[in-house]
Amino acid sequence: xxxxxxxPQELFTAACAGDRASxxxxxxxxxxxxxxxxxxxxxxxxxxxxxxxxxxxxxPGSGKSTLTSAVIGHLRKQDLEVAVIAIDPSSxxxxxxxxxxxxxxxxxxxxPGVFIRSMATRGHLGGLSLATPEAIRLLDxxxxxxxxxxxxxxxxxxVEIAGKADTTVVVLNPGWGDSVQANKAGLMEIADVFVINKxxxxxxxxxxxxxxxxxxxxxxxxxxxxPTIVPTVGSTGEGVPELWDAVLAHRAYAExxxxxxxxxxxxxxxxxxxxxxxxxxxxxxxxxxGDEWETLQGEVLSRTTDPWAAADQMLRGxxx
Amino acid sequence: xxxxxxxPQELFTAACAGDRASxxxxxxxxxxxxxxxxxxxxxxxxxxxxxxxxxxxxxPGSGKSTLTSAVIGHLRKQDLEVAVIAIDPSSxxxxxxxxxxxxxxxxxxxxPGVFIRSMATRGHLGGLSLATPEAIRLLDxxxxxxxxxxxxxxxxxxVEIAGKADTTVVVLNPGWGDSVQANKAGLMEIADVFVINKxxxxxxxxxxxxxxxxxxxxxxxxxxxxPTIVPTVGSTGEGVPELWDAVLAHRAYAExxxxxxxxxxxxxxxxxxxxxxxxxxxxxxxxxxGDEWETLQGEVLSRTTDPWAAADQMLRGxxx
Numbered sequence: 001x002x003x004x005x006x007x008p009q010e011l012f013t014a015a016c017a018g019d020r021a022s023x024x025x026x027x028x029x030x031x032x033x034x035x036x037x038x039x040x041x042x043x044x045x046x047x048x049x050x051x052x053x054x055x056x057x058x059x060p061g062s063g064k065s066t067l068t069s070a071v072i073g074h075l076r077k078q079d080l081e082v083a084v085i086a087i088d089p090s091s092x093x094x095x096x097x098x099x100x101x102x103x104x105x106x107x108x109x110x111x112p113g114v115f116i117r118s119m120a121t122r123g124h125l126g127g128l129s130l131a132t133p134e135a136i137r138l139l140d141x142x143x144x145x146x147x148x149x150x151x152x153x154x155x156x157x158x159v160e161i162a163g164k165a166d167t168t169v170v171v172l173n174p175g176w177g178d179s180v181q182a183n184k185a186g187l188m189e190i191a192d193v194f195v196i197n198k199x200x201x202x203x204x205x206x207x208x209x210x211x212x213x214x215x216x217x218x219x220x221x222x223x224x225x226x227p228t229i230v231p232t233v234g235s236t237g238e239g240v241p242e243l244w245d246a247v248l249a250h251r252a253y254a255e256x257x258x259x260x261x262x263x264x265x266x267x268x269x270x271x272x273x274x275x276x277x278x279x280x281x282x283x284x285x286x287x288x289x290g291d292e293w294e295t296l297q298g299e300v301l302s303r304t305t306d307p308w309a310a311a312d313q314m315l316r317g318x319x320x
Numbered sequence: 321x322x323x324x325x326x327x328p329q330e331l332f333t334a335a336c337a338g339d340r341a342s343x344x345x346x347x348x349x350x351x352x353x354x355x356x357x358x359x360x361x362x363x364x365x366x367x368x369x370x371x372x373x374x375x376x377x378x379x380p381g382s383g384k385s386t387l388t389s390a391v392i393g394h395l396r397k398q399d400l401e402v403a404v405i406a407i408d409p410s411s412x413x414x415x416x417x418x419x420x421x422x423x424x425x426x427x428x429x430x431x432p433g434v435f436i437r438s439m440a441t442r443g444h445l446g447g448l449s450l451a452t453p454e455a456i457r458l459l460d461x462x463x464x465x466x467x468x469x470x471x472x473x474x475x476x477x478x479v480e481i482a483g484k485a486d487t488t489v490v491v492l493n494p495g496w497g498d499s500v501q502a503n504k505a506g507l508m509e510i511a512d513v514f515v516i517n518k519x520x521x522x523x524x525x526x527x528x529x530x531x532x533x534x535x536x537x538x539x540x541x542x543x544x545x546x547p548t549i550v551p552t553v554g555s556t557g558e559g560v561p562e563l564w565d566a567v568l569a570h571r572a573y574a575e576x577x578x579x580x581x582x583x584x585x586x587x588x589x590x591x592x593x594x595x596x597x598x599x600x601x602x603x604x605x606x607x608x609x610g611d612e613w614e615t616l617q618g619e620v621l622s623r624t625t626d627p628w629a630a631a632d633q634m635l636r637g638x639x640x
Contacts, residue, residue, distance in 0.1 A: 038628050045626040155475035265621055272620060273608050275631040280600035288593050300592060301585055306365040308358050311595040 008039045015142045016047075020115065023142060027117055030134045041134050047141035054247055055165030056150045057158050057190075062171045063197045067234035067243075068150050072108050074240050075146060083115040083144040085135055087151040087161055115144065130278060132161055133271055154187060163190035164267055166260055167250045169243070171195045172211070174203030188218045191227045192250045195243055199231035225253050287314050328359045335462045336367075340435060343462060347437050350454045361454050367461035374567055375485030376470045377478050377510075382491045383517045387554035387563075388470050392428050394560050395466060403435040403464040405455055407471040407481055435464065450598060452481055453591055474507060483510035484587055486580055487570045489563070491515045492531070494523030508538045511547045512570045515563055519551035545573050607634050 005011055005022075008029060014022035029036045056071075058064045068084065075082050108114040119131065132149065139147050149165055151158040162168050170191040196207050208229050215227060228246040232239030254260035287293070296313055299305040325331055325342075328349060334342035349356045376391075378384045388404065395402050428434040439451065452469065459467050469485055471478040482488050490511040516527050528549050535547060548566040552559030574580035607613070616633055619625040 042626050042628055046623055049623065153475065155473070155477070157476060268621060268627070269617055272617065272627045272630055273604065275627050276608055276634050277601045277604040279631055279635055280604050281597045284593070284596045284600050288596060297589055297592065301588060303366055303369065306362050307588070307592045307595050308362055310592055311599055314596050315599055 008036060008043060012040070012043045012142075015138075020112075023115065023138070024117070026138055027119075027135055030131050030138065031119055033131065037131070037134065040138060044134070044137045044141040048137040049140065051136075051140035051145050051147050052167075052251060053136055053147045053149060053165040055162035055168040055190075056148060056171060057152075057154060057162035057168070057187075058171030058195075058197070059154050059173075060152055062173050063234045064150060064152070064171045067171060067195065067197050067232060067240070068148060069108065070232075070234050070237045070240045071148070071244060072114055073237065074244055076108070076111065076113055079113070080146055081113045081144055082146045082148060083139040084117065084148045084150060085132065085139075086116065086118045087132070087149065087158070115139070130271070130274060133164065133267070156186065159186045159190055166254060166263065167192045167247050169193045169195055169247065171197050172207060173198045174201045174207050184214060185218070188214050192225065192254075193243065193246045194227055194229045195239075196229065196231045197234050199239065200233050200236075204231050224257065225250065225259070284314075328356060328363060332360070332363045332462075335458075340432070343435065343458070344437070346458055347439075347455055350451050350458065351439055353451065357451070357454065360458060364454070364457045364461035368457040369460065371456075371460035371465050371467050372487075372571060373456055373467045373469060373485040375482035375488040375510075376468060376491060377472075377474060377482035377488070377507075378491030378515075378517070379474050379493075380472055382493050383554045384470060384472065384491045387491060387515065387517050387552060387560070388468060389428065390552075390554050390557045390560045391468070391564060392434055393557065394564055396428070396431065396433055399433070400466055401433045401464055402466045402468060403459040404437065404468045404470060405452065405459075406436065406438045407452070407469065407478070435459070450591070450594060453484065453587070476506065479506045479510055486574065486583065487512045487567050489513045489515055489567065491517050492527060493518045494521045494527050504534060505538070508534050512545065512574075513563065513566045514547055514549045515559075516549065516551045517554050519559065520553050520556075524551050544577065545570065545579070 005014070006025070008026065011022040011026050011029075015026055026040050029040050031037075056064055056068055065086075072082055072084065108116065117135070119135065136147050136149065149162065151162045162170075168190045170187050170193070172194060174196060194211050196204050196211075208231075211229055228249065230239055230243045230246050232243055234240075251260075254263070293314065296305070296310040300307055300310050325334075326345070328346065331342040331346050331349075335346055346360050349360050351357075376384055376388055385406075392402055392404065428436065437455070439455065456467050456469065469482065471482045482490075488510045490507050490513070492514060494516060514531050516524055516531075528551075531549055548569065550559055550563045550566050552563055554560075571580075574583070613634065616625070616630040620627055620630050
């Protein structure tokens with residue numbers, strides 16, 4: 001019954017009762033955005049706040065998916081249920097997601113205790129930065145106690161999304177230099193746990209020293225937590241229990257110190273501000289159509305008016 | 321005199337007369353945004369539309385700065401004046417730009433026919449996506465006939481910025497696979513010219529075949545221009561005249577086919593839409609302060625209201 005429904009309330013009730021197909025459909029509603037996404041958000045919101053989110057990020061090729069898969073295996077051995085949101089990079093132009101080695105996680109696809117969902121970035125940062133917390137809240141509301149958010153890449157967007165977790169794990173490799181060159185500082189600021197994956201290769205100790213040196217240089221004095229550095233081999237599972245222990249240690253610290261409460265409050269405020277901004281953008285799109293808009297564009301193109309004067313014109317009603 | 325002035329009109333007059341310090345100060349005004357940036361924009365706008373913009377992008381370590389420096393040298397031999405805007409990646413958190421190998425371009429720092437300016441991304445995509453076209457228009461208005469925009473990285477943001485040029489050059493290396501893995505499709509869509517730099521290394525022909533294969537797979541049928549592939553060695557200057565010939569060939573095509581006019585009109589429409597959106601975001605920031613905002617935040621945090629209802633409340637006046 002629930003499978004046939006497209007009513008968010010019915011789907012939500014079914015998802016809370018454990019129906020995976022309904023949960024998947026609700027996530028699609030969130031991904032598509034608009035009013036239905038908002039309805040799902042309002043259903044989830046009062047029931048959320050109980051699950052814990054762990055972000056994983058790292059350069060493409062760092063073996064992050066294999067590692068995440070091993071982490072899922074570790075949690076399943078303890079009979080913990082887990083949900084994974086995998087953020088796929090995609091072309092800003094075609095919207096085509098690059099699925100890459102996500103296949104590796106399919107080991108867990110038939111396990112009812114594991115729920116895996118890919119979300120594509122589609123070139124709309126705004127969309128994703130709102131859709132991700134909503135997806136997390138939905139998984140939270142339907143009772144998943146651990147939510148893993150995995151992003152591919154160490155660019156600004158990936159780092160921002162992974163940095164919005166309760167605990168953030170940054171996956172590096174021995175000889176990590178080049179692949180993360182452009183955003184080392186960003187990684188330093190979001191990492192609660194560093195993993196040196198593929199630690200069966202040469203250069204683990206050098207990488208550890210590099211990271212420690214970067215941590216020294218970073219201004220972390222405002223925060224008593226010093227990121228842990230854990231070597232792992234994702235393909236064999238070596239180091240995965242230690243990685244998870246590091247996550248649990250950070251969680252204990254975050255809960256006891258008030259950091260978790262602060263981070264969540266900060267994120268929620270940011271999200272609220274973004275909801276307001278997006279609604280105004282929607283308003284802008286509504287304003288940017290029609291005859292007046294066409295006329296103004298023509299004037300800007302022919303340089304008889306400039307873009308700022310044209311914007312003033314469009315915003316008359318709103319900015320009054 | 322101009323050096324002491326902070327009046328945009330005076331600075332603009334001096335910059336048009338060739339004063340580099342005034343030009344630098346105007347670019348700082350643009351970078352900082354707000355009302356002064358807008359004044360500069362309105363001064364530049366009617367005088368712009370005459371220069372040609374070439375975007376260079378590629379993964380960190382692809383030798384892009386050395387190549388750009390060689391291209392500048394090639395243009396200077398022909399007595400052409402050139403301006404370079406180098407977009408620096410920076411941490412979304414600290415705002416610290418990574419200057420990296422920009423130093424190499426300092427070869428041209430004392431040449432009055434070359435103007436080089438770094439702009440940091442500062443984690444504000446919106447800010448940069450507006451500041452870059454404004455900076456280009458200013459350089460255009462003061463009479464630079466060639467403007468090169470160089471971005472470090474092949475992530476979504478870098479690709480979007482480089483893709484806004486009149487001709488876009490994508491710099492690859494032999495064995496390019498890993499470094500650009502996450503965004504191959506995006507690169508295919510923006511490239512008018514591919515450069516295989518460091519072509520004294522092994523694997524040039526394989527890389528050429530790779531690119532050709534990707535081009536086959538891309539849906540480029542809508543566009544009669546087939547991206548050129550040029551091998552170069554930036555450090556020796558080998559292939560640089562051929563690279564520039566490829567840029568000139570694309571320019572000739574773009575001008576004759578109407579592609580240039582279309583692209584510029586499209587970019588201007590996008591920019592106008594973004595100006596409207598940013599102004600509304602500014603409005604959102606103005607709304608999201610004060611007692612009512614604090615109270616609403618508290619209610620959302622305690623889950624007595626949800627973020628969407630709170631946003632409705634804040635937007636009462638605007639969305640009417």
